[in-house]
Each structure stands twice: as structure tokens, then as C-alpha cells.
Amino acid sequence: xxxxxxxxxxxxxxxxxxxxxxKLDGDKMALNVGPSHPTTHGVLRxxxxxxGDLIEKCEPVLGYLHRGDEKIAENMTYNxxxxxxxxxxxxxxxxxxxxxxxxxxxxxxxxxxxxxxxIRVLVCEMARISSHLLGMGVFGMDAGxxxxxxxxxxxxxxxxxxxxELTGARFTTSxxxxxxxxxxxxxxxxxxxxxFVDQLPKAIAEVEKLLTRNRIFLDRTEGIGEISKEDALAxxxxxxxxxxxxxxxxxxxDKPYSGYEQYDFDVPIGTKGDxxxxxxxxxxxxxxxxxxxxxxxxxxxxxxxYAEDAKKIFAPPKEKxxxxxxxxxxxxxxxxxxxxxxAGEVYFEAENxxxxxxxxxxxxxxxxxxxxxxxxxSFCNLSILEKLAPGHFLSxxxxxxxxxxxxxxxxxx
Amino acid sequence: xxxxxFTKSLLDKHSYLTQRESIDWFTVECPGSELVSFVKAMRDxxxxxxxIDLTAIDHGEGAECRFSTVIHLYSLVHRGYVRIHxxxxxxxxxxxxxxxxxxxxxxxxxxxTFDMFGIHFSDHPNLKRILMWxxxxxxxxxxEFPLAGIDTPLPAADVVEVTKASVEPAPMMGGxxxxxxxxxxSDSEPRAKDESWTERKExxx
Amino acid sequence: MTANDVAYNGxxxxxxxxxxxxAVINWIRQHSVWPMPMGLACCAIELMASAASxxxxxxxxxxxxxxxxxxxxxxxxxxxxxxxxxxxxxxIYDQMGDPKWVVAMGACASTGGMYRSYAVMQxxxxxxxxxxxxxxxxxxxEALLDAMMKxxxxxxxxxxxxxxxxxxxxxxG
Numbered sequence: 013x014x015x016x017x018x019x020x021x022x023x024x025x026x027x028x029x030x031x032x033x034x035k036l037d038g039d040k041m042a043l044n045v046g047p048s049h050p051t052t053h054g055v056l057r058x059x060x061x062x063x064g065d066l067i068e069k070c071e072p073v074l075g076y077l078h079r080g081d082e083k084i085a086e087n088m089t090y091n092x093x094x095x096x097x098x099x100x101x102x103x104x105x106x107x108x109x110x111x112x113x114x115x116x117x118x119x120x121x122x123x124x125x126x127x128x129x130x131i132r133v134l135v136c137e138m139a140r141i142s143s144h145l146l147g148m149g150v151f152g153m154d155a156g157x158x159x160x161x162x163x164x165x166x167x168x169x170x171x172x173x174x175x176x177e178l179t180g181a182r183f184t185t186s187x188x189x190x191x192x193x194x195x196x197x198x199x200x201x202x203x204x205x206x207x208f209v210d211q212l213p214k215a216i217a218e219v220e221k222l223l224t225r226n227r228i229f230l231d232r233t234e235g236i237g238e239i240s241k242e243d244a245l246a247x248x249x250x251x252x253x254x255x256x257x258x259x260x261x262x263x264x265x266d267k268p269y270s271g272y273e274q275y276d277f278d279v280p281i282g283t284k285g286d287x288x289x290x291x292x293x294x295x296x297x298x299x300x301x302x303x304x305x306x307x308x309x310x311x312x313x314x315x316x317x318y319a320e321d322a323k324k325i326f327a328p329p330k331e332k333x334x335x336x337x338x339x340x341x342x343x344x345x346x347x348x349x350x351x352x353x354x355a356g357e358v359y360f361e362a363e364n365x366x367x368x369x370x371x372x373x374x375x376x377x378x379x380x381x382x383x384x385x386x387x388x389x390s391f392c393n394l395s396i397l398e399k400l401a402p403g404h405f406l407s408x409x410x411x412x413x414x415x416x417x418x419x420x421x422x423x424x425x
Numbered sequence: 426x427x428x429x430x431f432t433k434s435l436l437d438k439h440s441y442l443t444q445r446e447s448i449d450w451f452t453v454e455c456p457g458s459e460l461v462s463f464v465k466a467m468r469d470x471x472x473x474x475x476x477i478d479l480t481a482i483d484h485g486e487g488a489e490c491r492f493s494t495v496i497h498l499y500s501l502v503h504r505g506y507v508r509i510h511x512x513x514x515x516x517x518x519x520x521x522x523x524x525x526x527x528x529x530x531x532x533x534x535x536x537x538t539f540d541m542f543g544i545h546f547s548d549h550p551n552l553k554r555i556l557m558w559x560x561x562x563x564x565x566x567x568x569e570f571p572l573a574g575i576d577t578p579l580p581a582a583d584v585v586e587v588t589k590a591s592v593e594p595a596p597m598m599g600g601x602x603x604x605x606x607x608x609x610x611s612d613s614e615p616r617a618k619d620e621s622w623t624e625r626k627e628x629x630x
Numbered sequence: 631m632t633a634n635d636v637a638y639n640g641x642x643x644x645x646x647x648x649x650x651x652x653a654v655i656n657w658i659r660q661h662s663v664w665p666m667p668m669g670l671a672c673c674a675i676e677l678m679a680s681a682a683s684x685x686x687x688x689x690x691x692x693x694x695x696x697x698x699x700x701x702x703x704x705x706x707x708x709x710x711x712x713x714x715x716x717x718x719x720x721x722i723y724d725q726m727g728d729p730k731w732v733v734a735m736g737a738c739a740s741t742g743g744m745y746r747s748y749a750v751m752q753x754x755x756x757x758x759x760x761x762x763x764x765x766x767x768x769x770x771x772e773a774l775l776d777a778m779m780k781x782x783x784x785x786x787x788x789x790x791x792x793x794x795x796x797x798x799x800x801x802x803g
Contacts, residue, residue, distance in 0.1 A: 048669075049697060050697045054670070054674065075558070078557065078749050079747060080565065080747030083566055083572050083748065084572065099671065099672050162682060163683075165682035165683050184767060245475055245501075248528070359449060359450065372480065372497070383482050385495075387477060392530060392533075395529070556749075557714065563748075565749070571748075572748065573746065573748065574749070580717055584717045584720045593752070595747060
């Protein structure tokens with residue numbers, strides 16, 4: 013491919029978008045932000061109408077990371093799709109893996125053994141910590157504080173090391189399978205997780221020292237981007253963004269899955285639903301996740317780590333495949349035809365760091381789903397932006413976007 | 426909890442509903458003409474404040490009723506879901522009334538469903554594509570649309586002029602291998618499912 | 631003498647250094663690569679990781695991530711390039727001042743990777759010339775750092791002066 017020196021005119025998409033969407037009169041100005049812009053955390057694009065510094069209209073444009081995940085899912089077996097779930101909310105891949113596996117298991121009416129459930133809860137909470145750490149760090153960066161990002165990333169790197177030991181990859185983990193997980197936890201790993209969560213509160217305290225009572229941070233976040241309870245429900249918000257408005261909806265409590273009912277934890281809720289509340293809720297959720305992790309480790313079940321009775325669904329471990337004919341055939345069938353899932357439809361949601369990640373699967377039997385819809389929390393959380401942004405200053409949009417903590421990977425799918 | 430009393434009274438109150446078998450949540454089928462008033466009643470009278478999801482299913486070109494929409498509602502009172510199916514009566518120009526007046530959350534979901542399936546939502550405030558670009562001519566999640574895609578020009582003419590790039594069908598060689606589950610072994614052995622462009626078949630012109 | 635050698639004359643020691651223009655220009659360019667982080671998807675997180683505390687890309691003089699194409703020399707395309715995004719990537723590339731380089735980070739940016747679907751461009755090299763491809767989904771920060779060092783080597787071997795003249799003659803002729 014040859015280089016060209018011709019420059020394409022910069023009367024570009026911003027101007028074009030504005031032309032199409034607004035008829036400007038008087039002092040109003042059209043401003044295009046993104047899709048490549050540091051505040052948009054990926055490839056979100058906003059077309060705004062400004063009156064001076066005040067936003068009068070804000071239209072988000074999505075789809076710059078639409079990769080066709082739902083169509084891909086219709087074209088492959090259930091297990092083949094697991095790696096794609098990693099790349100939905102790529103800040104917490106493990107919890108996506110778990111949510112997906114639980115959905116298909118629900119359709120197959122399959123119960124996994126307690127050890128597998130405990131592993132899943134453990135990795136989900138670790139994923140939540142990792143996602144909220146980044147959320148906090150980047151939020152600080154959006155409000156003008158660079159240092160917290162470095163602190164939280166240090167902790168994330170420690171988590172990456174633990175994930176790598178467990179799954180073989182730093183963050184595209186693909187850890188779950190339908191009916192189990194890819195492998196049992198390595199020896200001594202639980203101890204290392206415990207060591208990590210023991211030192212984590214100190215690191216969180218450091219971040220809090222930098223942000224929570226920082227005057228500049230408070231001025232930029234308190235009272236900014238307030239969402240009322242009614243609006244939050246009307247726009248289908250879930251996760252920390254909904255809880256910050258004061259609504260107590262946590263699927264781990266309401267519809268416990270994977271054995272969450274055994275663990276004792278609180279659901280933090282906010283009062284005003286502004287950017288600051290959303291930040292506080294996330295910090296508290298990290299501390300609650302630490303609580304859950306400690307309980308899981310303290311009472312870690314022994315036994316099988318995959319559903320041994322699910323002969324047509326879970327491929328047995330490698331050493332069994334290589335030594336027994338029956339298991340070899342079982343493995344061959346699952347690899348070629350996919351796990352055999354009965355016909356029917358199922359909807360399941362899990363409480364992910366960003367909100368409720370739902371999968372709606374329609375199956376006509378066999379190894380390939382007929383239709384799979386992914387209900388992405390970021391997609392719904394972002395839809396409130398059209399309502400939320402008007403009336404704020406342009407500089408607030410950075411903070412509002414940071415506090416909504418969305419990921420375009422799952423928003424556009 | 427969503428128990429039998431609740432479901433029975435709901436079916437009594439709204440006579441146009443038919444219940445459907447379901448392994449997880451209470452599922453009803455609601456005719457499109459009653460959909461808006463039904464979800465409004467669900468929100469105002471029954472406490473289903475959250476529209477969780479709205480999507481559609483393509484039942485295939487041969488199906489008697491090709492498209493249907495699916496709505497999932499969640500209630501903070503009952504702490505449970507309700508699923509609402511609605512069939513689109515016209516196969517060629519599928520349409521459905523928009524519920525975005527009742528639930529603003531439906532706005533983007535309906536735009537996405539329109540984008541992916543071409544289902545027209547009447548009275549929608551801003552029905553245009555949300556994920557693909559505005560000029561894109563196809564509806565990707567329809568069953569006849571190949572995963573690899575169809576040749577289409579890119580949106581920006583000046584970029585195309587310099588780069589000569591366009592939307593090309595993605596190569597499917599070595600793609601996801603799925604077996605068909607039936608027939609003689611030569612047919613049922615695993616192969617790339619979407620064969621719009623493979624080593625055996627030339628890229629379509 | 632190769633382009634990399636910086637020699638000096640002992641008689642005027644301390645005052646004059648004699649070298650080839652290419653060596654000086656490349657030396658400067660090599661050690662002040664300002665990347666334009668074209669963060670599109672998952673790879674962008676690893677790009678952030680390589681800028682953050684453990685991997686610290688500033689050891690190579692590349693920490694000056696500039697989101698403005700006018701201020702940067704090297705576009706790191708980190709993530710899946712969809713057809714909708716392709717136009718934007720190309721425009722940003724065109725807005726970058728010469729000399730400029732492109733690193734395709736990860737499988738998606740290099741070839742489309744695991745996303746063989748209707749919406750994904752099968753490799754960013756369909757729209758911009760790529761200098762270094764990095765494998766991995768996503769590549770580890772080490773892999774990105776290695777790629778950036780490879781890019782430095784590539785920059786070091788360029789005939790910068792000749793390129794300058796060539797471009798001028800194209801422009802005038």
C-alpha cells in the first residue's frame with residue numbers, strides 16, 4: 013500500500029454531522045467530540061449543540077466498534093463463543109464468561125458442583141475489583157488527577173498476574189466452559205489471592221486520600237450529572253449507576269446465582285445520584301468484593317470443578333481424553349458438534365461491574381444457538397446521556413462520561 | 426414473587442394475552458395492536474418499572490410469521506421478569522408500535538432492532554440506524570444475510586477515492602467449524618459454516 | 631560508514647561534530663516518538679497498561695501520548711477497525727504531519743483477527759500503510775514495547791534527507 017501526500021479535506025465528519033442534525037441560529041455552536049477523543053473512553057461520538065459553554069443538546073453516535081457479535085454467535089457452537097464474551101466488557105472479562113456460561117447452563121438445566129460455583133464467584137468478584145479500579149483511576153484522570161490512575165493500575169497489574177496464573181492470559185481469559193471452567197485453580201493460588209486482597213484496602217485508602225476529600229475533585233463531581241430515581245428506571249440503568257440514585261437493585265441479592273446467597277455482603281447505595289455518588293458506590297463495592305472473596309477462600313469447597321454428569325455438554329479433562337475411549341468420543345462430539353443444548357428460550361442476567369449483563373438465547377436444539385441477544389449494561393446506561401447532558405457545561409461532560417463508566421466493546425457489540 | 430395468582434389475574438385482566446410455555450420467566454404473547462397499552466398497564470399498575478431488553482427474532486424466510494419482537498420487563502416489587510412476545514404480521518414490511526413513549530429505555534433498543542432486522546417501529550421519535558452507518562443498505566441479523574457481509578461502498582467517498590477500500594465479504598477460510606449434525610458423514614463433518622468465500626469457492630463478484 | 635555512526639574530529643574537539651545529516655535526523659526522530667493512541671477496543675487497555683506503572687513506556691521516550699494527530703508521529707492502532715471507524719482512522723492519519731508511522735497493535739488491527747464478520751475491516755492496512763504489526767489478542771505490553779523498539783530501528787535506517795528531497799520534487803513538479 014503506497015503512501016499518499018494528499019490530505020483529505022478536514023471539512024470532516026464533525027461538520028457533516030452538525031449540518032445534518034442541527035439548524036443553527038444566533039450564537040449556537042455545533043461541537044463534535046470523538047470518536048477518537050480522550051474523554052470518550054473508546055469510540056463514542058457526541059454531537060453537541062452549545063450555547064456558549066452550556067450544552068443544549070447532546071446526541072451520542074454509536075456503532076464505531078460494532079463487530080457483529082450476535083451474528084457471530086449464531087454461526088458457532090456455544091463453547092466457541094466464549095472468547096467473544098471476553099471482548100464485550102473487556103475490563104472484566106471473567107464476569108462476562110461466567111454470565112454467559114450460566115445462561116446456557118440454565119437453558120440446559122445443568123447444575124455445576126459447589127467448587128465450580130465458588131471459583132466462579134471468586135473470579136467474578138476479582139473482575140469487579142479490576143473493573144472498578146480502572147473506573148476509579150480513569151475517572152480521576154477525567155477530573156484532572158493523573159496519579160490515582162497510576163496507583164490503581166499497579167493493583168490491576170497484580171490482578172493480571174493472578175488471572176494469568178489461573179487462565180493463561182492477562183485479560184482475555186476465556187475461562188468458563190458450558191458446565192464448568194477451563195481448569196481447576198492452581199496450587200497455592202488461593203493464598204496469593206488472599207495476600208492480594210489483604211493489601212488492597214491500603215491501596216484503596218491511598219486513592220481515597222487523593223480523591224475523596226480533594227477540593228478540586230469535589231467541585232467537579234458533586235452535584236454534577238444528577239440522575240433522579242425515576243429517570244434512572246425509565247432509561248433502564250443498572251449496576252452502580254442505578255444504585256447511586258438510591259435504588260437497591262443488585263441481582264446478586266435479588267436473584268442469587270452461582271451460590272451468592274451463601275455470602276454475607278452489603279449493597280452500597282447512593283443518595284443523590286450525582287457523579288460523586290457513583291464514585292463512592294464503586295469504592296464501597298470494591299471493599300464489599302474483598303469481603304466476599306475472603307469468605308469464599310475461607311470455606312473453599314472441595315470436589316469436582318465441572319459437572320461430571322453432563323456427558324454431552326462438558327468436554328472432560330485432557331488426561332482422561334488421552335486414556336479412555338469413552339471420554340475421547342465424548343470430547344470429539346463436543347468439539348465437532350458443540351454441547352448439546354435442548355430447544356427453548358432463556359434469559360439470564362448477572363450483576364456485572366458495569367450493570368446487568370443479560371444474554372437471551374433462543375435454541376432449536378443442537379450445538380449452535382438460533383438467536384443470541386446480548387443485553388449490554390453500557391448500552392442502556394449510555395442512553396440516558398441525551399437527557400442528562402443538556403444544562404451542563406461542556407467541561408462537565410468529561411466527568412459525566414467518566415462517572416458512567418461504560419465500555420464501548422459491549423455497548424456496540 | 427411472580428406466582429400463579431399474579432399470572433392468573435394478569436391473564437384475566439388482559440384477555441388478548443396468551444400464555445406461552447417457558448422454562449424460566451412468565452411469558453405471554455401480546456398482539457402488536459395492544460402492546461403499548463399493555464406495557465403501560467404493566468408499568469403503572471403492576472410495578473414493572475424497568476424495561477430490561479427489547480429485541481427481535483427472525484424465524485427464517487419460510488416461516489409463516491417471520492419476525493417477532495421480545496420484551497423483557499423487570500419489577501422491583503415482584504423481583505422478577507416478564508417476557509412479552511409480539512408477532513409482526515407483515516413479513517415484507519414488518520412493523521410494530523413503539524413503546525419508547527412508555528419506557529424511554531426502549532428508544533435505543535428499538536433503533537438497534539430496526540438497524541439489525543429492518544422492523545419499523547411506528548411513532549418512534551428518532552428511528553434511524555444506530556450501529557451501522559446511515560447509508561448501509563442491509564439488515565445484518567436477518568437470516569439470509571451472510572456472516573461474512575456483502576460488498577457495499579464505504580460511507581466516505583473521499584476516503585474511498587484515496588484508499589480504494591470498500592466493504593468486502595470477510596474470508597471464512599478456517600472460520601468457525603461447525604458440523605451439521607445430520608446426513609452422511611461426508612456432509613456432517615465439521616466445516617466452516619458460512620461459505621460465502623472459502624478456498625473452494627471464489628469470492629462472489 | 632553506516633548511517634548510524636556519529637563520528638567527531640579530534641582537532642576541533644568540543645566545538646564541531648561531523649556526521650551525516652541522516653544520522654542526526656534519525657537519532658532525533660528515533661528517541662522522541664510521540665504516539666497517537668488510536669485506542670479502539672481491548673488492545674487500548676494493554677496500551678494503557680504499557681503506559682502505566684509496571685511497564686512504563688516513558689523509558690523509551692514515548693510516553694507523550696497525544697490525542698491530537700497534529701502533535702504526533704506514530705499512530706498505534708489498538709483494536710478492531712470496523713468499517714464505520716475506518717473513515718475516521720484514515721482522516722486522523724491524514725491529519726498527522728510527516729514523517730509518520732503506523733503500528734497495527736493486535737490481531738484485529740493487523741488482519742481482522744477473530745472478528746470475521748460483516749462489520750469489521752480485515753486489517754487496517756486496507757486504509758493506511760502499516761510499519762509494524764504486533765501479534766497477539768491483545769499483545770502483552772512487552773510485545774508492544776518490542777514493536778516500538780523495532781520501529782525505532784526502522785526509523786534509524788531511513789534515508790531521511792533523500793525522502794525530504796523526493797517529496798519536495800513531487801510537490802513542485
